Amino acid sequence: MLFRTRLHALFIAVVAWGFPAHAATVLDETTLVLDGTGETLSLRHRALLS
Amino acid sequence: MRYSANEVVLFLEPYSVPAAAAFDLPGYSWMEHLAERGYDTWALDFRGFGRSSRPAAMDLPPQDNRPVIRSAESMVDLAAAIAHIRKLRHVDKITLVGWSYGSVIAGKYAAEKSNEVGKLVLLGAMHAFSLPAMTKPFENKDPSPRRQPRRPSGGWRERQRRWV
Numbered sequence: 190m191l192f193r194t195r196l197h198a199l200f201i202a203v204v205a206w207g208f209p210a211h212a213a214t215v216l217d218e219t220t221l222v223l224d225g226t227g228e229t230l231s232l233r234h235r236a237l238l239s
Numbered sequence: 240m241r242y243s244a245n246e247v248v249l250f251l252e253p254y255s256v257p258a259a260a261a262f263d264l265p266g267y268s269w270m271e272h273l274a275e276r277g278y279d280t281w282a283l284d285f286r287g288f289g290r291s292s293r294p295a296a297m298d299l300p301p302q303d304n305r306p307v308i309r310s311a312e313s314m315v316d317l318a319a320a321i322a323h324i325r326k327l328r329h330v331d332k333i334t335l336v337g338w339s340y341g342s343v344i345a346g347k348y349a350a351e352k353s354n355e356v357g358k359l360v361l362l363g364a365m366h367a368f369s370l371p372a373m374t375k376p377f378e379n380k381d382p383s384p385r386r387q388p389r390r391p392s393g394g395w396r397e398r399q400r401r402w403v
Binding site (some may be wrong): 212214216218219221223227228229230231232233234235236237239 | 240258259262263268270271274275277278279280281282283284285286289290291292294315316319320323324
């Protein structure tokens with residue numbers, strides 16, 4: 190039982206070390222329409238999830 | 240979320256590389272790297288590139304028109320993008336990061352409208368140079384068909400259809 194507990198602790202430590210927490214970011218895209226030409230511009234945006 | 244002027248960053252793409260591939264490739268994303276650290280990151284596709292629209296001339300053989308996208312058009316595109324971002328974020332200035340062709344437009348814009356650009360980053364900046372291998376075929380004035388560059392069978396849409 191003790192072994193299993195230590196094994197679990199080791200497993201959790203390895204996982205925690207290998208997968209550091211990343212802040213979640215969110216992606217969205219805006220389309221701008223240019224006056225007069227009708228051309229459209231794609232504007233990509235990425236920022237922290239608020 | 241409120242950002243200061245220093246925290247709002249607009250990336251400008253190299254010629255022919257979409258902004259998503261240049262700055263937001265999964266696993267190698269510069270936008271993600273900065274966004275995780277609290278920056279508000281944007282990336283523009285100039286007209287004719289990436290997910291922006293294609294001018295009608297791009298559907299025609301290249302010999303039928305002068306170069307379609309030049310710095311004048313890209314400056315208009317950049318002005319529209321900056322105006323949108325400044326209005327949305329309530330900031331006076333933003334940071335520009337230009338790569339290759341993007342560096343040309345970013346530098347030109349910063350020189351002309353320094354009141355809108357807080358910081359300027361030029362990556363692989365282009366400078367004045369001559370590249371005859373790219374331009375000479377289209378400068379051939381000889382009307383003989385044999386002397387003309389080989390005409391592709393159609394514009395980019397047709398070429399895309401052949402590959403997809």
